[in-house]
Amino acid sequence: MNSKKIVIIGGVAGGASAAARARRISESAEITLFERGPHVSFANCGLPYFIGGEIAKSESLLLESPEVLSKRLHININILTEVISIDREARTVTARDRLTGGITHTPYDALLLSPGAKPVKPPIPGINLPGHFTLRNVPETIAVSEWIDTYSAKRAVVVGGGYIGLEMAEQLVRRGLNVTIVEAAPQVMGVVDYEMAGYLHRSLLAHGVAVHLNDSVVCFEEPDQTSDVMASVVVLKSGDRLPADVVVLGIGVRPESSLAKEAGLEIGSLGGIRVDSHLRTSDPHIWAVGDAIEVKNGVTGEWQLIPLAGPANRQGRIAADNMLGANRTYSGTLGTGILRLFDLTVACTGATERSLLRLGIPHETVHLHPNSHAGYYPGAKALAIKILFKAVTGELLGAQIVGQDGVDKRIDVLAAALRAGLTVHDVADMELAYAPPFGSAKDPVNIAGMIAENILDGYIDTVQWHEIAGLDLEKTILLDVRQPGELEEGKIPGSVNIPLSELRDRLSDIPRDKQIVAYCRSGQRSYSACRILMQHGFDCKNLSGAFLTWSAASDSF
Amino acid sequence: MNSKKIVIIGGVAGGASAAARARRISESAEITLFERGPHVSFANCGLPYFIGGEIAKSESLLLESPEVLSKRLHININILTEVISIDREARTVTARDRLTGGITHTPYDALLLSPGAKPVKPPIPGINLPGHFTLRNVPETIAVSEWIDTYSAKRAVVVGGGYIGLEMAEQLVRRGLNVTIVEAAPQVMGVVDYEMAGYLHRSLLAHGVAVHLNDSVVCFEEPDQTSDVMASVVVLKSGDRLPADVVVLGIGVRPESSLAKEAGLEIGSLGGIRVDSHLRTSDPHIWAVGDAIEVKNGVTGEWQLIPLAGPANRQGRIAADNMLGANRTYSGTLGTGILRLFDLTVACTGATERSLLRLGIPHETVHLHPNSHAGYYPGAKALAIKILFKAVTGELLGAQIVGQDGVDKRIDVLAAALRAGLTVHDVADMELAYAPPFGSAKDPVNIAGMIAENILDGYIDTVQWHEIAGLDLEKTILLDVRQPGELEEGKIPGSVNIPLSELRDRLSDIPRDKQIVAYCRSGQRSYSACRILMQHGFDCKNLSGAFLTWSAASDSF
Helix, strand or coil: CCCCEEEEECCCHHHHHHHHHHHHHCCCCEEEEECCCCCCCECHHHHHHHHCCCCCCHHHHECCCHHHHHHHHCCEEECCEEEEEEECCCCEEEEEECCCCCEEEEECCEEEECCCEEECCCCCCCCCCCCEECCCCHHHHHHHHHHHHHCCCCEEEEECCCHHHHHHHHHHHHCCCEEEEECCCCCCCCCCCHHHHHHHHHHHHHCCCEEECCCCEEEEECCCCCCCCCCEEEEECCCCEEEECEEEECCCEEECCHHHHHCCCCECCCCCECCCCCCECCCCCEEECHHHECEEECCCCCEECCCCHHHHHHHHHHHHHHHCCCCCCCCCECCCEEEEECCEEEEEEECCHHHHHHHCCCCEEEEECCECCCCCCCCCCEEEEEEEECCCCCEEEEEEEEECCCHHHHHHHHHHHHHCCCEHHHHHHCCCCCCCCCCCCCCHHHHHHHHHHHHHCCCCCEECHHHHCCCCCCCEEEEECCCHHHHHHCCCCCCEECCHHHHHHHHHHCCCCCEEEEECCCCHHHHHHHHHHHHCCCCEEEECCHHHHHHHHHCCC | CCCCEEEEECCCHHHHHHHHHHHHHCCCCEEEEECCCCCCCECHHHHHHHHCCCCCCHHHHECCCHHHHHHHHCCEEECCEEEEEEECCCCEEEEEECCCCCEEEEECCEEEECCCEEECCCCCCCCCCCCEECCCCHHHHHHHHHHHHHCCCCEEEEECCCHHHHHHHHHHHHCCCEEEEECCCCCCCCCCCHHHHHHHHHHHHHCCCEEECCCCEEEEECCCCCCCCCCEEEEECCCCEEEECEEEECCCEEECCHHHHHCCCCECCCCCECCCCCCECCCCCEEECHHHECEEECCCCCEECCCCHHHHHHHHHHHHHHHCCCCCCCCCECCCEEEEECCEEEEEEECCHHHHHHHCCCCEEEEECCECCCCCCCCCCEEEEEEEECCCCCEEEEEEEEECCCHHHHHHHHHHHHHCCCEHHHHHHCCCCCCCCCCCCCCHHHHHHHHHHHHHCCCCCEECHHHHCCCCCCCEEEEECCCHHHHHHCCCCCCEECCHHHHHHHHHHCCCCCEEEEECCCCHHHHHHHHHHHHCCCEEEEECCHHHHHHHHHCCC
């Protein structure tokens, strides 16, 4: 039997997974777990839903008590205990009991670092005023909730429009607060491209959330005694002043790598612990997982920080095996993520167009708007799908989806395809489950692949939404092929309307010496229009995603 | 420009897809489509939902009128016109107008056969009595609906428990009828294995549907004039007599291959048109797609009839390209399918255990019962997942899922994995989208892969539900590791209860000279129990899927 001494620092996603796996693999290993906080194995990703009341009891967030976990796994769990140093030569960790101050030294054969990440708190004046919160653990979450009750908070300012910021905005609205988001970037949800975030901007507005983009906090002004402001007046760079009864900081997180750094372990350029493909640090007896490490992006090969629960959990399992002598490989992270925002869901996997442009990776882009299931069956909702793929080979590079229904399914299928190294041809041919309540005979994922194939096969050339503004309308006809009644929804300035149904009869209305860019509502009819025009000798391109994509990106905000 | 003469026989899924694709690829091709029925491009898969009223208007089932489709695609559409012969030498088809009887001869350069399949109607006495229906097209569907209204039908007998039979049973219940299903096999939904069909049997019972398994119709007896029976008395082999006001035949379909056969094209052993990997028949100028052809099973390589809309649509597109000179390959069919039955969804992809056993393909089987999303977030429902994979390599062979939520997503991910040739290791490592409303940090699909890995890595050996009945309890301990309170749900006869939480302290209660088979509710805790016992020298196996799978298969019915 393997009586290895395993020490694990951090008892949430990666650490708890590793502990459980290690015990199942080895009944005889001596497993010791240190957790700085009061809880192990809590539902980190569920915290915002407690604030909004969707998860009614804070106990639901505590998946297992230290006592139960300790007994079930037969491991030594030390909560409220902080590891303060690692002696790599002696292979011991020194820990301090946060209640008693008592110091212990624990030897290890294999050490796992799973310390997580801490919320970024920039040195903005007033950031530590009462009523200003981050959302890292259950006590902090309860504190936000109690503050809202105690001070009858009505106005919330959420700083940062990423996963946590948006989830908190949604839940604070659910709780009846007026919510304002402040985001320094030109868009929320930086893990998707600008035009895809456009749908979220609309949804936030529609649900009464004020959004300040391209703006940032200069200071949190302490409210004067006579005011009814409970937390601070949030002063923005733009000069806007936002009275806030509660402030939630969702600016991002930073890897908890100081202990590793002090121990002399290699730290990456992004500040995360550097590990090899076996999740081993620069010390052969120390492994690291979760939010604290840098991971290789599965598409671009770049080092990245991807603080998500899924990778942390799977890494914990792999690291446990490797600590017990296996040689398992972690294959990198795609950054597959998902967020519900009111009635919308947004999800992504792999590279964004932004990152591909930054890295100079040549790619093609397809936007489409298929129904979530067969249109003739009630309840179908349009999806906005974007896929990115390599020219020539058609290898998938990334995908983003926004919609009301079926988003999670399609992103998971595309994430599976991405992991398998599939091409858009494979994606077009995938055999997915179809019955009217669930999909279409050609699933949205198939259609994405088919459109991409049409580009690779030279059947169509496309123009992207961001190229429209730069078109020279002296040399270009912007051809709207929708039915006239549809123009009430809006149109792209400068466009000319010839419905697809009349196109074959009106070819002589279209000048042959100009570049034509066709669009309809979703891009499907304008593709047919392009095919007709191209075969009649016109130089015609299709606007990818057509009016729906263009307008999502172009709505003034 | 390509002015090829293309003739297409059959205007629904495959034929309509092919016509549309061919036109987009070639504006100059002469495309002629013959359809025997009154409609093209109708929603075949939606027919049952009109009966139940979920799709309120029969017009919703008619996706495009022949006139609109004809104008939009600039093709010659002949409805109510039956092609009666193919002159392969002259390359012409002879068609008869079903209204006028007029005969036409149409030349082709490329011919596509997409005639579909016709419902099986065995020569059972009385099968053609009034009130006995198949459900092949919109007029037949309307006829069923009108019959129910006209005769105030209260009792329906559905013959056959496959896709159509079950969808019809659900919809007839929705319409307020008392429904009985008669199925010759020991289970409904023959595309999944017996124990997975067990969940459907329960659901049918719970929704008041009577199910006669292992039974078949001897005759449909004409009701005597004094009786209130509107359709027939359905007499079963068992002797049971079922009064029926309406009878729906969902016995299966048979490829419409007679035209192809008469033309001397190669027909497969299952009666379908035989095509090569480019969907070309034994005549180089003739292609065939859809329900009428035999396809190679993507897992087993067997020829199969898989009459589903998804493959038909994708085949139509590929055949269109090939008729116009491309050389595209159809990669086979996995039989990915899905069905909603009341509150359950059942789905499958790839090979069943039954087919693997029949073909003698060595395989491993895993059952699991994970939550559809994080358990701490409201609304999570248990899924029953079964995966089949090759020993040693771990290559995925098939999957089946039953549950109330998230079934379609997981089957699509597994279908994608199967198409990509992934192993259970890949499946364990897949990075799927996680937020509490959508999944878990370890998605059910990941967990399926992880359990399979544990088998391949030798961490666990399993026993399947069907082996339990044959266990010699003199030599075997059937160890139930659930908490005592859980035994109220039922237990496997002969089992001994030692809760997992007490196991380490009660090792001496367990004889060391017997084989131990452990189970809990889902198989997760009994896996932990096995790991503990194995490492303490016991010979222990885990019951795959544990009590939930065993009881689904064992409920007397």
